[in-house]
Amino acid sequence: MAQYNFKCKNCNTTEVVTMPILEYLTLSSENMLYNKKCEKCNTVCEFVRIFNSSSSKISKGKEEIMAEAKEDARKIVNKIKLGDTKAILDVYGE
Ligand SMILES: [Zn+2]
Structure with a gap:
């Protein structure tokens, strides 16, 4: 339903x-x-x-994107902390 x-x-x-x-x-x-x-x-x-004005949908989408971005950023930060140079190159280029 x-x-x-x-x-x-x-x-x-x-x-x-x-x-x-x-x-x-x-x-x-x-x-x-x-x-x-x-x-x-x-x-x-x-x-x-x-149809509802999609504002609520968009804000939810934004929140989801932000959560994902934060998660990605956290992973990258962790990799950099661990000295994963490949991750650094992935982010900042060679
Ligand atoms: Zn009526």
């Missing part, structure tokens, strides 16, 4: 819908429209899939 954000085409209310990924994939092939009862409209409305 995964959560997706949908927006009512009628009143623009956004709702988080939990559905199996398989169902979502079926949905994607049908223009991302999802018919469900809108609480606000009090009727069955067409909901359109909306």
Whole structure:
């Protein structure tokens, strides 16, 4: 199960819908429209899939990249401390 954000085409209310990924994939092939009862409209409305502004995704990606970079830096520092000249050449060139 995964959560997706949908927006009512009628009143623009956004709702988080939990559905199996398989169902979502079926949905994607049908223009991302999802018919469900809108609480606000009090009727069955067409909901359109909306994508979160990818800001959260990007910041997570950045954090991951930073963590990886730190890990790499730590490894390089350790190698240099151990006098691994090859590692030094890898970083600073010959
Ligand atoms: Zn609505």
